[in-house]
Amino acid sequence: MASRENRRSVTYAPDIVDTGSSNESVFPSPETHTHTHTTTRGPRHGSHAAANIIAQLPSHQPFSDTHLTVSRARSLSHQSRSSLRRRSTMRTTLTRGPTSRVPTSGLGVDLVDSAVEVEDEEMNWRRRQTIKDMTTSLTLKKHFRDRLKSSPTTKLSGYEKWKLNRSVEWERFKVRFKDALSNLEVWRGSFKEVEGHFGTGIMSYFRFVKWIFFLNVYIAVITFCVITLPHLILEPHDFLATVAVTPSSSQQAGDNMTNVTMTTESLTTLTMTTVIVVIDNGTSSSNDTSGGTAALSGNTDYVGQAQECTLDYRVHLQNKSMNATPGDYILDFLQGTGFMEDTILFYGQYFNKTFLDKQTVYNMSLAYLLATAAYFLLSLILMVRSAAKGFQENLVTSGDRFFQYTNMVFTGWDYALASEKAGELKKKNLFQEIKNELEEERRAQRAATRTTGQKCRLYTVRVLSNILVVGILGGSFYGIFRVVDFSEKEITNRNTDDFVSLLLQYLPSITITLLNIIVPEIFNRIIMVEKYSPEFEIRLSLIRTVFLRLTSIGVLLVSIYVAIVSCRQKKCGNCNFPNDPYLCWETYVGQQIYKLVILDFLVVAGVTIFAEFPRKLLVTRFHKNKLMKLVGQQEFDIPKNVLDVVYTQTLCWLGAFFSPLIPAITVLKCFILFYLKKWSLMKNCIPASKPYRAARSNFFFMVVLLLGFAFTAVLPIGVCIGMIKPSQSCGPFRLYSAQNFVMYTTITNLVSTAPSEVQQAFYVFGSTVFHIPVVIVLSIAIYYNTAITSGHKKMMKLLEEQLALEGKDKQFLLNRVNEAIQRGELRASDTDVMASDSN
């Protein structure tokens, strides 16, 4: 059948066999590997025979008949399985031995001829798809492919053929799609630059920024198209005009209503006419200041309320921006007040649109809620997808310390490095790391185990430091709370627009930012005394810092909540303060978040430009100075920067509800941040001295992002939609439809207008009768998956042990054969498998 002289077997050249004595590494040339060579050469001593036999073991044969037919038979029986399995069987048959890249003729003959002669088209095509994974040279691959193409195949017909054609088309489409997609890839050159100089670890940060950038682009597109664009385009452009022809108000509307001029410049005339109209209609515009709605029997004039509140708000805004100076404009831009307040930046501007003639409504409230749900869902899906990829990797790796040294050596070198300096540094780092690990191990072996007294002391220290950490966190949260309170009161007391007022406005944000800078440093000092292992140390300090950052936003929100919701006096759904009534609390929240966003950007940019650059100049200029040596060169601190990005994104999610343009602002921020950080990295930083384990940490950061998403974005917005009454003077929800109107009521109103089957379905999905079984089923699924995973782990251990035992068996048998040959009971040629091979 197959030509024997073309088989390549890996043999040990005689010199190498002496494993103990000589250390020379011989590079065997292909000529010594011919088959005939080993049979004619007699054994010089027993180990030659051993080498002989080892060379003939099936696992060392790249293209042996039996091996091929066995695996081919296996693959044929698994025709319906995925090509992945076929790929692996292909691989084991074709790729043993380092010399298999050298092309020889006739190898293709082995592959095709030895098994079933004719296969169908689909098998042929699938085999061609797996040629990519062959670890041979390109010429050989071409050779195989041509052989596969030209080998006879049975033609398929009918359904099978159609299926095959679909698969082929789909593969082609995927390739074309990928090609087109690669045109859109941004920042490719920057990634290459960063990777070449600093390695893959730091590049993972920039990939993260790019991922966040695109996420924000999608969110911004959603909010713009669904909320802002219709608002800008569709008539009418003023809330009061819409109210004029809403059906609910038709019973009150006299003809006078329609005569009202709808320009915002003529505010006074507007006020006058509307007031007249309201009085004319004789409806009791429930204008009570005693906390909300009139005690009329379900016939309350929500429209009137909304109208009046809107007017009040407008007057208030007009008054405020009466004497605006240019300086005021800048302050307003930074604070989001004044002229900025009544723009599309904030929630307050939007309202339900009604076409004056056709009575159709662009239900802005519904659009608002649906857009929010859409971008939350999109973010969730993208995040889970990204985390799942990392999680799969984590599941396979069973703990970093286990293969510690092997990983250090075999995955230590970062192949992407391209600069001399980085290469030298990497070598130094590896050397240091290896030395440290060995030293650590020796020390641990030498030192006696910790005495009970020492252990006790260590644990006490740990408990105390944890209490201290909790105390510091609690203290900072209380501090934020007090500061917010204080700044509220001061602002309402002052009511002037000057720089001090600006400072007061920004006081909560500044406090939070300062705490975010100082407290992590304190945590770093504390964790040094706790003497954890390095991995755990990093994790723990990250967890603490993350906790601080996210809950500080939470505290801010809570304090705002307290200010908005729990006050005694309420007018138009807002709390009423003597001097500065929050006539629109949603806009107020939006402004706070806007300030946080701006401040965050300024701080990050400022620190980069004004702290890192001078530091580098100083350290390089005065590098002989002891103090400068202590400060040291700047290293790019990945965890801190990633947390910054997570913080930015959380603010974006939170703010998008109250200020639909914040995602666009965040897009801009990400863009500028990318280039700023890259510039700072290339100019100011040196490569890291400790290696950064990218895979594990990326998964961890995605988890942190998910946590921030769930607790600091979805939860507050959910509370806001479901439990707090919207204000009646601004926003798409100003028209109440019932006494206890919350934003979510829009949805229930919509459902109640749907056919009864839909309503029924809705009620079923919302009820507990549905939820409890779902929870039970999900819990069972989770438990089942956990059980499977632990089963796999056990299986892996078993297989490892089996592998070890098999290896030992092999050694044992080889030794016996060796002894037998030496004793003369067996001749070397008897062990020659090839001779006895029957064809």
Next chain:
Amino acid sequence: MGGSDSKFDEQELEDYQELTYFTKKEILHVHKRFTQLAPDLVEVDKNATLPQDKIMMLPELRVNPFKDRICKVFSSSGDGSMSFEDFLDMMSVFSDNAPKNVKVEYAFRIYDFDEDDMISSNDLKEVIDRLTGEQRLGEEDMQQLIDNIFSEVDLDGDENLSYAEFEHVMSKAPDFTNSFRIRL
């Protein structure tokens, strides 16, 4: 990237796309980098064979301690010189899209210095020496390190790393795919 369009016809690009993990655009980009190594040689023959020292001028390879092994493993003539197809194959294995098992296989070949299908302690010693660069580990340190590695990985205790054992470890290593990657 558009300039070298004329060098390859559609069929050749299709072929390369089918046999590697690259898209057409990426293949052309790889050829551009290849041309930059020795413009005069490649002008004549687009699939020219460049000698080893020219290949090692590539920035990513120049700084790599295993550059000679890489050239040797991927060279179809076995002496380290590479044609364009070898170069393309090499970049394809090092790209993002190559599956882990292919990378593991080639990594094993690169680290197997004496090409006996096993990573012996001599091979390991060579790997470690190259990784640490000018600073060498002392005898005692080196022996301890090698012993540690074998105790972690060598399942059958024969003081050699077979391919199965190597694959077993690397499939669990989280950072292997990240580090065994060159992007052009």
